[in-house]
Amino acid sequence: MRHVELPVAVDAAAAGAPAIRLDKVTLNRGGRPVLSDVTLALAERRIGLIGANGSGKSSLARLLNGLLMPDEGRVEVHGLDTREHAAELPRKVGFIFQNPDHQIIFPTVAEEIGFSLEQAGRPRRAAREEAKAVLARHGRAHWAERPVHALSEGEKQLLCIIAVLVMQPAVLVLDEPFSSLDLTTRRRLEAMIASLPQQVILVAHELDAFSGYDRVVWLHEGRVRMDGAPEAVVAAYRRFAEAAAGAAEGGDTP
Ligand SMILES: Nc1ncnc2c1ncn2[C@@H]1O[C@H](COP(=O)(O)OP(=O)(O)OP(=O)(O)O)[C@@H](O)[C@H]1O
Numbered sequence: 001m002r003h004v005e006l007p008v009a010v011d012a013a014a015a016g017a018p019a020i021r022l023d024k025v026t027l028n029r030g031g032r033p034v035l036s037d038v039t040l041a042l043a044e045r046r047i048g049l050i051g052a053n054g055s056g057k058s059s060l061a062r063l064l065n066g067l068l069m070p071d072e073g074r075v076e077v078h079g080l081d082t083r084e085h086a087a088e089l090p091r092k093v094g095f096i097f098q099n100p101d102h103q104i105i106f107p108t109v110a111e112e113i114g115f116s117l118e119q120a121g122r123p124r125r126a127a128r129e130e131a132k133a134v135l136a137r138h139g140r141a142h143w144a145e146r147p148v149h150a151l152s153e154g155e156k157q158l159l160c161i162i163a164v165l166v167m168q169p170a171v172l173v174l175d176e177p178f179s180s181l182d183l184t185t186r187r188r189l190e191a192m193i194a195s196l197p198q199q200v201i202l203v204a205h206e207l208d209a210f211s212g213y214d215r216v217v218w219l220h221e222g223r224v225r226m227d228g229a230p231e232a233v234v235a236a237y238r239r240f241a242e243a244a245a246g247a248a249e250g251g252d253t254p
Helices: 057-064 086-092 109-119 124-137 153-165 183-194 230-249
Strands: 020-029 032-042 046-050 072-077 093-096 171-175 199-203 215-220 223-228
Touching: 020 057, 032 057, 032 072, 032 223, 046 057, 046 230, 057 072, 057 093, 057 171, 057 199, 086 093, 093 153, 109 124, 109 153, 153 171, 153 183, 215 230, 223 230
Parallel strands: 046 199, 046 215, 093 171, 171 199
Antiparallel strands: 020 032, 020 072, 215 223
């Protein structure tokens, strides 16, 4: 199967002014392009990003909060060029990594959340107290003095989300947050994410995670292959992936 799926029009006007724009973005990593000429206006509240391993999803996600900068083109978040406003981006775009251990710095839950509150401008002493109140709001008051290493993977992921949310970002980017979670834990986290007022951009291989989403973008070899309603994009991607698996079994690649 070699045909290119035509993009599905997304009603950007209905969704409001784009919060995020990528304009002709090319990104090189390891001396080769991993994103090529990507143009996207991301305005919808719930956007999924899918694609095969190595297709460029994490790289694109990292462009959104300034962890990576484009080699060509521009990335704008709420009108700010990421190249010129890198220091402001972490407060606008919260980022959740696949592995919570890459995000958590402090030994206890309250210290981790307290640090985020300090980053958001609270004095240290007030931050420690407020951390307990934040945990209580999430029904996790009993976590405050818990060592982070004693939390399960799902609990650590929830801690990361709570810690990022205290910065009150306008956008939450989650890069494969479910990959080590069991189904029940994943469903709970999905429900929590669904309840957030933030714009959410979710990178995931779990194709059923996008129910209720406004839009899904499929990346293929560093380019947008299809972009539109979740059902249509996920179905096309599934067909493509299954054809690719079949062709690989037969010694061919689509
Ligand atoms: N630190 C790095 N240095 C060099 N190349 C990298 C680096 N990180 C990723 N790449 C390359 O960039 C390409 C895109 O990787 P990326 O992680 O963005 O893909 P992905 O779609 O998120 O993949 P996955 O689903 O496996 O997480 C891959 O070819 C990868 O090898």
